[in-house]
Amino acid sequence: MNNGHNPLLAEYLSSFEELMSADVYGLEQDKKTALLIPVLNKLHQLHQSQNTQYRHIVNQQTAEQQKMDELPYLAVRLFKHLNLKSIPDAEVFKTLQSSGTTSQTPATIYLDKATSARQSKILVKILQQRIGKQRLPMLIIDSPDILKKPEFSARAAGIQGLAFFGRDHTYALDQNMQPNWPVIEAFCQKYAEQPVLIFGFTFMVWLYFIEMLHLSGKRIELPKGVVIHSGGWKKLIDQQVDNDTFKQRLLETTGISRCFNFYGMAEQVGSIFVECEKGHLHAPVFADVLIRDPFTLKPCDIGEQGLVQVLSALPSSYPGHSLLTEDLGVLKGVDDCPCGAKGKYFAINGRLPKTEVRGCSDTHVEAIT
Amino acid sequence: MTSLTMLAPVNGNVDVMNEQACDFTCFDPKVLSFIDTLSNTLLKDNAAKTYPELVALGFWLRQSNLKKIQGFAPEGIVKPLGWVLHFTPANVDTMFIYSWICSLLMGNNNVIRVATKSTELRECLLNILNQLFAQPEFVQLGKRNLFVHYHKQSDYSAKLSLKADARVIWGGDESVNGIRQLPCQPRCRDISFADRYSACVINGAQLTNKNLSKLAQFLWQDTHPHGQLACSSPRLIYWLGDTALQRKLFQQVNHLAAQNGQLINALNDHLVTSQLLKTTGKAAEPIIQEAVAVIPVTCFDDNWLDWHLGGGYFLLLPINSLEDIASASTAKLQTLSYWGLEQQALVKFAQQPSIQGIDRVVPIGRALDFSPVWDGYNLFEQLSRLNVVE
Numbered sequence: 201m202n203n204g205h206n207p208l209l210a211e212y213l214s215s216f217e218e219l220m221s222a223d224v225y226g227l228e229q230d231k232k233t234a235l236l237i238p239v240l241n242k243l244h245q246l247h248q249s250q251n252t253q254y255r256h257i258v259n260q261q262t263a264e265q266q267k268m269d270e271l272p273y274l275a276v277r278l279f280k281h282l283n284l285k286s287i288p289d290a291e292v293f294k295t296l297q298s299s300g301t302t303s304q305t306p307a308t309i310y311l312d313k314a315t316s317a318r319q320s321k322i323l324v325k326i327l328q329q330r331i332g333k334q335r336l337p338m339l340i341i342d343s344p345d346i347l348k349k350p351e352f353s354a355r356a357a358g359i360q361g362l363a364f365f366g367r368d369h370t371y372a373l374d375q376n377m378q379p380n381w382p383v384i385e386a387f388c389q390k391y392a393e394q395p396v397l398i399f400g401f402t403f404m405v406w407l408y409f410i411e412m413l414h415l416s417g418k419r420i421e422l423p424k425g426v427v428i429h430s431g432g433w434k435k436l437i438d439q440q441v442d443n444d445t446f447k448q449r450l451l452e453t454t455g456i457s458r459c460f461n462f463y464g465m466a467e468q469v470g471s472i473f474v475e476c477e478k479g480h481l482h483a484p485v486f487a488d489v490l491i492r493d494p495f496t497l498k499p500c501d502i503g504e505q506g507l508v509q510v511l512s513a514l515p516s517s518y519p520g521h522s523l524l525t526e527d528l529g530v531l532k533g534v535d536d537c538p539c540g541a542k543g544k545y546f547a548i549n550g551r552l553p554k555t556e557v558r559g560c561s562d563t564h565v566e567a568i569t
Numbered sequence: 570m571t572s573l574t575m576l577a578p579v580n581g582n583v584d585v586m587n588e589q590a591c592d593f594t595c596f597d598p599k600v601l602s603f604i605d606t607l608s609n610t611l612l613k614d615n616a617a618k619t620y621p622e623l624v625a626l627g628f629w630l631r632q633s634n635l636k637k638i639q640g641f642a643p644e645g646i647v648k649p650l651g652w653v654l655h656f657t658p659a660n661v662d663t664m665f666i667y668s669w670i671c672s673l674l675m676g677n678n679n680v681i682r683v684a685t686k687s688t689e690l691r692e693c694l695l696n697i698l699n700q701l702f703a704q705p706e707f708v709q710l711g712k713r714n715l716f717v718h719y720h721k722q723s724d725y726s727a728k729l730s731l732k733a734d735a736r737v738i739w740g741g742d743e744s745v746n747g748i749r750q751l752p753c754q755p756r757c758r759d760i761s762f763a764d765r766y767s768a769c770v771i772n773g774a775q776l777t778n779k780n781l782s783k784l785a786q787f788l789w790q791d792t793h794p795h796g797q798l799a800c801s802s803p804r805l806i807y808w809l810g811d812t813a814l815q816r817k818l819f820q821q822v823n824h825l826a827a828q829n830g831q832l833i834n835a836l837n838d839h840l841v842t843s844q845l846l847k848t849t850g851k852a853a854e855p856i857i858q859e860a861v862a863v864i865p866v867t868c869f870d871d872n873w874l875d876w877h878l879g880g881g882y883f884l885l886l887p888i889n890s891l892e893d894i895a896s897a898s899t900a901k902l903q904t905l906s907y908w909g910l911e912q913q914a915l916v917k918f919a920q921q922p923s924i925q926g927i928d929r930v931v932p933i934g935r936a937l938d939f940s941p942v943w944d945g946y947n948l949f950e951q952l953s954r955l956n957v958v959e
Contacts, residue, residue: 253848275841282848494833507837526837552834
């Protein structure tokens with residue numbers, strides 16, 4: 201396993217370069233597919249040559265696929281059970297752990313320098329479409345302690361990734377996850393008339409920021425601000441908070457009207473799916489999305505709910521370029537979003553109900569520990 | 570979370586554990602009359618009838634079956650032990666009844682700790698028990714047969730253990746070891762049922778287009794209840810000989826599973842398990858992966874069971890002779906159900922000392938039939954005292 205002289209890696213990198221020069225949301229689906237499919241085929245071959253487990257799963261399938269839905273995919277849960285990596289241990293630059301807020305076992309993702317750099321680069325390219333190229337004063341809805349924890353969580357990774365877009369990074373919460381009002385108020389006073397960036401995880405932005413403002417009767421004014429948020433909606437859905445409510449309450453408490461959710465995961469950092477002004481999640485040129493019928497795994501038509509498969513041109517250090525997630529979503533359309541972006545746009549509706557592992561093992565043991 | 574909930578009878582009280590006396594003898598007529606009423610209620614109750622597991626329980630409790638299993642009871646002067654504390658499993662909704670009935674038949678008093686997850690089936694069963702315990706003739710029996718629930722983290726397991734004359738511990742290995750560490754009376758007996766798995770063996774040479782659907786039905790009958798998570802449901806299939814009709818058989822099982830209503834997460838779970846197994850290099854492409862999944866494997870490893878999520882997932886291992894099972898199974902193998910084989914051949918096979926596991930050999934279709942002899946123990950003997958008078 202010597203990546204330095206691997207011709208498959210070289211081929212992948214050269215086809216990836218072509219993607220890099222394409223417009224992020226400008227290509228129609230067929231033109232985008234023509235660019236993306238060769239990259240995904242190369243990744244498929246690369247991981248087969250570098251990863252025995254992946255090779256066993258796909259049964260040494262070497263034929264190049266012409267259609268997105270014919271590419272093999274891994275169940276995303278595999279990353280919770282196995283250490284899937286396509287690089288020698290010496291080349292592991294960083295390991296990412298999924299946040300594990302709802303799941304007990306976190307997933308572990310192995311990154312080499314090249315993949316990690318590619319992720320940051322693409323994240324920047326995608327988010328610049330919404331935020332612009334200028335670095336903005338940044339309010340982070342989290343505690344500064346999050347970066348100090350020894351394990352590198354997806355939450356910390358997300359903050360670090362987004363920090364690139366900001367300057368004067370200000371943490372809005374204290375160690376106890378309570379709003380640090382003096383800090384927040386100082387930030388608002390300083391940048392009241394300027395564009396600012398606010399970033400946080402969806403449930404935290406809602407629970408620790410918007411709701412705290414609302415409940416304490418406070419109101420801040422950042423009319424030129426833009427909010428970027430991501431992460432599961434489960435906790436919000438439990439409280440019957442949908443995206444519209446989220447945006448409405450944000451506007452009421454902060455005066456911010458530009459708010460973009462994005463769909464992404466620790467298993468595919470970088471190639472994220474960002475919401476447009478019309479409220480639809482869009483696949484950028486570096487990624488694609490497919491919806492599969494949970495009862496047959498066959499591709500669904502537009503408007504049919506199913507399991508979300510995500511494809512990414514980025515990961516060369518771990519076999520995560522084609523993953524079947526446990527999220528339920530629906531394809532809204534292709535090439536015709538009123539926002540003007542081309543390609544596929546979709547919505548996430550929730551998660552597959554969790555398997556109750558009712559095995560013998562959960563009867564009683566905690567009584568003793 | 571330190572309180573104890575009395576599930577049945579509603580007015581029960583665990584303080585009665587301080588009273589040592591037992592009211593009943595072994596196979597006491599009053600107990601038999603109670604069980605008969607329970608059986609009739611289960612078979613007639615409109616809610617109970619919708620659960621195949623409860624119907625099966627109703628049949629198992631019928632007088633004719635009790636007479637049959639009485640054959641397992643020790644002969645001579647047999648007396649109850651006293652208070653039997655049951656820690657029942659979370660994966661099999663009705664197991665707490667089987668283990669309790671065996672103990673009750675021996676005349677014991679019982680406290681049954683019902684596992685955490687409340688299911689509709691369990692609610693239905695507890696409702697029926699409460700109805701019966703409210704009847705004047707069963708009030709006394711109810712006072713000393715208590716169905717309780719308390720949080721895992723509470724100290725009730727420890728408190729109740731101190732008063733128990735026997736503990737019946739169903740669990741995973743960790744739970745069993747954990748409970749056995751709790752102090753108990755010096756003469757307290759522990760009857761432990763730890764992690765097991767089960768398999769079936771199918772003789773392909775006997776399979777015809779005519780008998781195939783019957784076998785599929787029996788196999789699904791052993792698999793479907795409790796989501797295939799009961800220890801005695803087969804997860805591994807040893808296939809002997811001719812494979813011509815193999816695919817057709819599994820398609821038929823799949824058809825039955827689809828009719829039962831496929832869960833929305835079933836196929837994704839199958840996919841996860843299949844991909845995990847394939848990474849070992851010992852598993853091929855699944856023969857079928859829809860409502861059920863069947864994946865050919867070249868060997869078997871206990872550890873793979875951690876990946877098995879139930880819901881109709883089978884590992885398929887081809888064998889050339891029954892003897893191959895000895896090397897392709899482990900001590901954790903509990904039930905071997907069979908089809909298309911002579912009982913005589915199986916008796917000979919089961920006697921081999923080289924087989925570490927296998928405590929039960931039964932025809933396919935009867936894997937879930939509970940017997941007072943379970944995991945190699947005779948519960949009737951374990952839950953009674955045998956007196957000698959010379």
